[in-house]
Amino acid sequence: MKHCSVVAAPSWAMAATAKAALALGVCRQRPSTRFFFSSSSPFALRTATSLSSTSTFPYAKHHHNNTWAVMEADHHSSQSFELGNEAEDMQGLQSVPSSSGKARDPVSYFPKRGQELELVCESLAFKGKGVCKVKSTGFVVLCDRALPGETLVGRIVKKKGSYAEACKLKTISPHDNAIIPPCLYAGDCGGCKMQNLAYEAQIVAKQQQVYDLILRVGNFKLTYVGGSSETHFRPIVPCASQYHYRNKMEFSFGVQRWKLSNEHSRMKEPPKEVAAHSVQDSLPDCEDFALGLHAPGRFDKILHIEKCLLQHDVANQVLVTVHEFCQKHIRDVTAFNARTHCGFLRHLMIRSGRDCQNGELQLMVNVVTSDYEPDLLKPLVEHLVSKFPQVDLVVILLQVSILNNVTASVGGSAVGEHEYLLHGVRTITECLRGLSFEISANSFFQTNTAQAEVLYKLVEEACMLRGDCTEVVWDLFCGTGTIGLTLAKRIKHVYGYEIVPEAVADACRNAERNNIHNATFIQGDLNKLTAEFGRDLPSPDIVIIDPNRPGLHPKLTKFLTKLKAPRIVYVSCNPATCARDLDYLCHAEDGLATGSYRLVSVQPVDMFPHTPHIECVCALESLK
C-alpha cells in the first residue's frame, strides 16, 4: 500500500494556478488531496500518485440555461478560453503578492510574448501540456512537451490573462523519466506528445488526470483506506503494445510542407532555436508537396511523414508508396491547397484488418479528393495493387469531398460525401472477441484492436451480467455494433443506436455474419431525442453509452436520469466530458431527478500510448 501526500503550493502560486485553471475551464474543489490505493496489484503500487495542487484540466462545467457545457482546450477552439482580458487582470492586480508576502511588480511578474524564461514543470494537464511555473516568479505557464520535474527554457507564445502558454526551447535538467523518443517526428508532430516520457510515467499521468477530473469536475470522492467507499477508483490498465497499435490513420496532402526543427538548424542562417509556431510563420511559404499530418494548430501546413510508429508496417509502406507515386506525377495530380482551395488530393486514409478465418492482413486505402476524376487515380490504383501482392485484400476507395471550406480542412476529417469503389470490395474485416466484423470506410471501429479486446472485457465485467441470458441491453452510440454483439450470447436482446447509416448497416451485417439473432440496430441522432424515444423498446436492464469526445447531450442525460436503468456502463474517450455527465447523472438537482445513480467504479484504460488520449469505463447503479 502506498501513501502519497501533496505539498501545498504557496498561496500566490495557487491563486495564479487557479486562474489559469479557471481560464482552462477548471473547477477547483480541493487545493490538495491525499489518497491511498486500495488495490493490491503491484502495478497499482507503482503507479500510485497524488493529485497535485497544480493539476489543471481544460474543461468547464457551466450551469447555463439549465444545460451543462464543456469547452475543449484544443488548438481549434482555444479562443474560447479567452475568459479574462489581460488589461483587466493588470488593473485588478496592481501588485501581486509573493510567497514572502512582499508585493511583486506586475510588469516583471507577467511575462511578455516572445520572452524566454526558465520554467519548472510540475505536472501534466489533460491533453498532455506540462503545467509549469516561471522559476523566478511562480507565474503559471502551460508548455507542450514539458515533463513533470523538468527544468527548461521556454518562450512565451501566448498570453492568457493570468497564465501563459510557452513553447519548449531546451531542457536544462530533464525529468527522471525522460527518454529519447524513437520517432523522427516526435518533436514536431502533434500526435505523440508524450513520446519523450517513459511509458510507465505516461500512464501514471493519465491515471492522475482521470481521477482529477472525476473528483473535481464530477464532484466524487476517492476510496479512502479505512473510510467508507462510494466509488472504486481502479488502477489504469496499460497497453501491452506501445507501437504499431493503430489499425487506422488519416493523413492529409498539402502544398506547404512544415519544416522539422532539425531542418532549421541546417539552414544557412539558422533562425534561433524557437518553437515551430513562430519560426514557420517567419519563413517564406515553401510550395512543397507533402503527405502527412497537420502541423500542430495549423490547417494549412503538413508535416510530411514517411513512417508513423503508431501504425502497421504495411500501412507505412502504403504511405511511402502513395507519396512517391504522387510526387512523380505531381503535374497530373496536385495536392490540395487549404488556403486557395485548389488542388485534387485531399486526404489518405489507411485502415488495416484481418481475415478472421486465416488471419491474413487486409488493407483499405481511401483517397479523398476534391473532384470526381477516377482516371487520374487509375495509375496509382494499379501501382498499389501490384506493389502489395502479399496483402490478402486491398480495397481502394475514392471519396469525393467538395466541402472545400477551411473548417472542413481544419477538422482534418478524411471523409468524403460520395464514395466510389476503384478496386476490390467496399469493406474489410476485423476480429474482436471471437467475432468477425465488417467495416466500411466511414464507420467507426476501435482503432487499437488488441486493446479493444481488453476494453470490451472490462465493459462486460462492468455490466455484471447475471449469466442467465435475461438482460435487455441498450447499446447507445454503437458504431458497427461491436460492444453489443460481443455481449449478445450472454444477454436476452441488444438494441443499438447509432447516427451513421453505414455503421448501422455494418452492424446489421455483422449480426448476420456472426449468426446473432437477438440484436436490433436503429439509426438515429441521440442529440435530438424526442419524447417518444425508447417507448417502443423493452426497458433496459443495462444501458451502455459510448459517445464521441463531446459526451452526452443534455437531453440524453436528462432522459437517463428519468429512465433509471438498473445499470449504466459509460465508456468514455474523454474523461472531462465523462466527469461532467457523471456529475449530472449522480448529483443533478434540477427538479427532474435528484441523483438518479451511484457511481460504482472508475476504470481508466490506456488505448493510445504516447498520445494524451485516455479511455475510461465507469459503472453506475440506479438509486431506486
Ligand SMILES: C[S@@+](CC[C@H](N)C(=O)[O-])C[C@H]1O[C@@H](n2cnc3c(N)ncnc32)[C@H](O)[C@@H]1O
Ligand atoms: C466512440 S464511438 C463508439 C462506437 C462503438 N461503441 C465501438 O466501441 O466501436 C461513438 C459512436 O457514436 C456515434 N455517434 C456520434 N454522435 C452520435 C449521435 N448524436 N447519435 C448517435 N450516434 C452518434 C458515432 O458515429 C460513433 O460510431
